[in-house]
Amino acid sequence: MRHLRSAAVAALVLGTLITSAGTALAAVPGNDTYGGRTVVGALPFTQSLDTTEATTDSDDSDINANCGAPATDASVWYETTATADGGLVVDVSSSTYSAGAIVATGSPGNWNLVACGPGAVAWMATAGTTYAVLIFDDQLDGAGNGGTLNLTIDVIPPPPTVDITVNPVASFNSRTGSVRVSGTATCTGDPDFTTVETSLSQQVGRFTVRGFGISDIVCDGTPRTWSVEVLPDNGKFAGGKAASVSFAIACGAFECGFDFEERTVQLRGKA
Numbered sequence: 117m118r119h120l121r122s123a124a125v126a127a128l129v130l131g132t133l134i135t136s137a138g139t140a141l142a143a144v145p146g147n148d149t150y151g152g153r154t155v156v157g158a159l160p161f162t163q164s165l166d167t168t169e170a171t172t173d174s175d176d177s178d179i180n181a182n183c184g185a186p187a188t189d190a191s192v193w194y195e196t197t198a199t200a201d202g203g204l205v206v207d208v209s210s211s212t213y214s215a216g217a218i219v220a221t222g223s224p225g226n227w228n229l230v231a232c233g234p235g236a237v238a239w240m241a242t243a244g245t246t247y248a249v250l251i252f253d254d255q256l257d258g259a260g261n262g263g264t265l266n267l268t269i270d271v272i273p274p275p276p277t278v279d280i281t282v283n284p285v286a287s288f289n290s291r292t293g294s295v296r297v298s299g300t301a302t303c304t305g306d307p308d309f310t311t312v313e314t315s316l317s318q319q320v321g322r323f324t325v326r327g328f329g330i331s332d333i334v335c336d337g338t339p340r341t342w343s344v345e346v347l348p349d350n351g352k353f354a355g356g357k358a359a360s361v362s363f364a365i366a367c368g369a370f371e372c373g374f375d376f377e378e379r380t381v382q383l384r385g386k387a
């Protein structure tokens with residue numbers, strides 16, 4: 117009995133120690149409420165914050181009214197004033213829990229939603245405008261209350277740019293009836309993906325042959341050759357003129373650059 121009692125006391129003491137250690141680690145963040153919001157200065161702004169003791173309140177449900185996040189638990193508030201026109205991003209995707217963000221102008225009771233979503237939220241900011249940012253546990257992972265918030269607020273990089281030309285002559289394959297349309301593409305930025313799509317149509321007597329092809333383009337800041345094999349949907353392309361429309365796109369994480377060229381091309385058989 118004596119042993120058991122000692123064990124029970126020891127367990128009790130240990131339990132108390134663990135509990136007090138647990139509460140000592142986390143505190144309610146100073147920016148738990150709108151009134152205590154963290155005013156962000158120069159960008160980029162980064163912060164790692166324990167939000168396990170953060171709470172949600174009626175200001176959260178108010179700002180979430182036009183967003184519809186599934187939950188606004190463990191919320192913390194920030195405020196940033198844009199110094200220039202351009203894109204800004206709030207990124208909470210590397211947090212230890214499923215975090216989301218709501219960006220709005222206005223003040224409690226009078227919000228105008230700008231952008232919201234899980235992970236990373238980008239918006240086009242206007243110089244001089246102050247944006248309230250609510251960061252919260254959206255419970256998409258279905259458990260817990262906050263965790264370690266890893267927040268970055270930054271300007272978004274300019275979108276990739278792409279500029280294409282289309283060569284006036286394209287070669288056709290008389291056996292398959294397909295056409296290789298080519299040109300040059302100058303692309304800058306660091307896009308996640310690029311494509312060039314070409315549609316071609318050719319009048320052959322009373323009949324119109326149409327086709328479509330797609331390829332990617334090299335994006336390294338210098339003019340590069342692109343080419344697309346256009347397969348006919350109906351019939352075969354033949355020698356003569358054809359109308360082409362080529363559309364190029366280069367997309368970064370937040371924005372895309374576009375270009376298109378419309379021109380008549382001369383189809384010639386392969387030598």
Ligand SMILES: [Ca+2]
Nearest residue numbers: 148171172191
């Ligand atoms: Ca809160």
